[in-house]
Amino acid sequence: MSTSSLLLERLSALIQQAVRDDAARHGLLPIQLQVLHYLVQANRYSDLPIAIAEYFGITRGTVSQTLAVLERRGLLVKQTDPRHGKRIHLQLTDNARQILEHSWVQRLDSALHSLPAAEHTEAGLRELLSALQRLNGQQAFGICQHCVHFCPDSHGHHCGLTSEPLESEQSQLICREWQAPAQSRET
Structure with a gap:
C-alpha cells in the first residue's frame, strides 16, 4: 500500500468521525446529516430521492426512511415538481441550514483552503x-x-x-x- 493510500485512508477515517460527531450532536444518524449536506449543494436535477440513492450508493428504502425522519424533524420539505407531476423535490428548512452552518464540511473546507x-x-x-x-x-x-x-x-x-x-x-x-x-x- 502506498503512502498516499494510507494518507487517504486516514483522512477518510477522520472525516467519518467528524460526521458521526456532528450528527450525534444534533441527534441525527451520519447518513441523515450527509443527506442534508448533499441537498444544500444539489441543483433542481439532483434534489430528488433517486439522486440521493445514486450519490451515496444506498437503496431507495434507506433513502425513504432517511427522508421520513428528516421530514418529521422539520429539516426538509417535499415539493411536487410543477412540470413533472410525480417528481418530488426536497428542500431544506431554515432549521436544517442552521445545523449545517458550523459543520465538518466547513472545517474541512477551511483546512483545504489553508494548504499551499x-x-x-x-x-x-x-x-x-x-x-x-x-x-x-x-x-x-x-x-x-x-x-x-x-x-x-x-x-x-x-x-x-x-x-x-x-x-x-x-x-x-x-x-x-x-x-x-x-x-x-x-x-
Whole structure:
C-alpha cells in the first residue's frame, strides 16, 4: 500500500468521525446529516430521492426512511415538481441550514483552503474522484457550470441536455446529469 493510500485512508477515517460527531450532536444518524449536506449543494436535477440513492450508493428504502425522519424533524420539505407531476423535490428548512452552518464540511473546507497551492490540491482530488468513480462504475455528479451540457446563452445559461434555462445559483450546484467536457475529466 502506498503512502498516499494510507494518507487517504486516514483522512477518510477522520472525516467519518467528524460526521458521526456532528450528527450525534444534533441527534441525527451520519447518513441523515450527509443527506442534508448533499441537498444544500444539489441543483433542481439532483434534489430528488433517486439522486440521493445514486450519490451515496444506498437503496431507495434507506433513502425513504432517511427522508421520513428528516421530514418529521422539520429539516426538509417535499415539493411536487410543477412540470413533472410525480417528481418530488426536497428542500431544506431554515432549521436544517442552521445545523449545517458550523459543520465538518466547513472545517474541512477551511483546512483545504489553508494548504499551499490549494487549486492544485483540488484539481488532483477531482482527478482521483473521477478515476475512482469510473473504476467503481458510479455516476459522476459534478458542478453544473463545469458540465459538457452547460450552455451560456443571451439570457444567461441553459442545460443542453434538457434545454431548460438555468438560474445562476443552480449552475453552481452539483448535478446528477453532469458529464465531463471532452478536454477535462473534472468532477
